[in-house]
Amino acid sequence: MGKKIRLIHLHHFLFENYQTIRKILQYDPHLENLYQYSPSTFQNIFQMTLKAAEKLYDQLHSTSILDILKENYKKNIIIITIYDELYPDLLKEICDPPFVLYLKGNQTILKKQFLISIIGAREPSLFAKIICDSLIIDLMKEDCVIVSGMATGCDSIAHKSAIFHRGKTIAVVGCGLDYIYPKQNRNLFNEISINHLVISEYPYYIKPEKRYFPRRNRIIAGLSKGLIVLEAKEKSGTMITANFAIQYNREVFAVPGPIIMEEYKGNHRLIQDGAKLITNTNDILEEFKEYTKK
Known part of the structure; x- marks a missing residue:
């Protein structure tokens, strides 16, 4: 053994x-x-x-x-350890990489080079939905893999948009792969776990609990070259993930919004602290020229 x-x-x-x-x-x-x-x-x-x-x-x-x-x-769960070749190199760089990952779906997606995380509010505005789809259309042209957390709202929108535009997506979940959370994402989970990839650091038998999700967020940040914040209040799970990305020296991008909206105060704080304000996909791609086809 x-x-x-x-x-x-x-x-x-x-x-x-x-x-x-x-x-x-x-x-x-x-x-x-x-x-x-x-x-x-x-x-x-x-x-x-x-x-x-x-x-x-x-x-x-x-x-x-x-x-x-x-x-x-x-249960069709693939297990990899931090010592396996398939384990993502970027994730190894963080201060506390998961020792074990549980995978369901197309594991070869992990070997893709250009991964971008897209996250945001659980109850996003129509503006955030439109922006998300617009960004993903162009990112798919560059063979970018979209990473998110399969939560309601912006996470689900990002996954669905990547699937609709025939790209690839990775869902990082905060429970064992025997459980689907939130339950209303059952169809999305099934689609991703067959044709894309679901990742967890929790054994299959672990039920979703609130304390697991902040830990999950570090994986979303750690897997990706960069992170896009669509819409975030100043105190939110989205900001926790963004702070992980900053800590890991990832590129952080934020969509600007109306200054009177609480839903964008997190975005504006990130921009003030050095995140890149984005107005279109080119603002993202110019930071990753080695992965673009142009």
């Missing part, structure tokens, strides 16, 4: 505790001794509570990795 398989086994139970997985890998880079560790070892060396250490020990020894792999296979 190789270290990738052992990492998948460990992550299946310890997915919420990033720092503990990191400590274990620093201590035992190939996880060669993973199954020899006692609860007291987990507690003393990796600073776990006794209760958590005993639970992890029991899980590793009572649920076989073979059963986990079989269950994912039955």
Whole structure:
């Protein structure tokens, strides 16, 4: 059994505790001794509570990795680790890249070079919808992959527009791939999981919970060369994702809007802080000339 398989086994139970997985890998880079560790070892060396250490020990020894792999296979879920060639290079650059990713759909999309994230409000204006479609029409001509979070509003609009214009899209979700959230996006999820790609860092059995979505946002930012904010209030999940993109030194673009609208205060703040104001797709493409066909 190789270290990738052992990492998948460990992550299946310890997915919420990033720092503990990191400590274990620093201590035992190939996880060669993973199954020899006692609860007291987990507690003393990796600073776990006794209760958590005993639970992890029991899980590793009572649920076989073979059963986990079989269950994912039955669900058409592909599992990759940070050590796999398919793992996106850009995502490895962030300060806390996911150790494991769960994929459903066309995994070859991950090897595309030109990925752009498009995000925004859950209740967008008609203006945001029109702008999104206009930008995506031109981005599709450059073989750009659209990344978003499959939330209601701007996320869904971005995915649907990419599909309609015969492009490719990646949905990064904040739950296991057994669950569809929000439920009204069932048809969209099914379309993306067959012909495009759905990504999660959570094992299939994890239900959607509010605390998982901010973590999901760092993947949306980390996967892409740049991030477009269509419409955002100053305090919103969209701004969390935009701040991740800034932290990761990605290109951040913002659509300007009426100064009296709350829905654009986030955009204007980003522009004031250095994001590029965009008026058309060329404002985006000129930052990525190495990926354009012109």
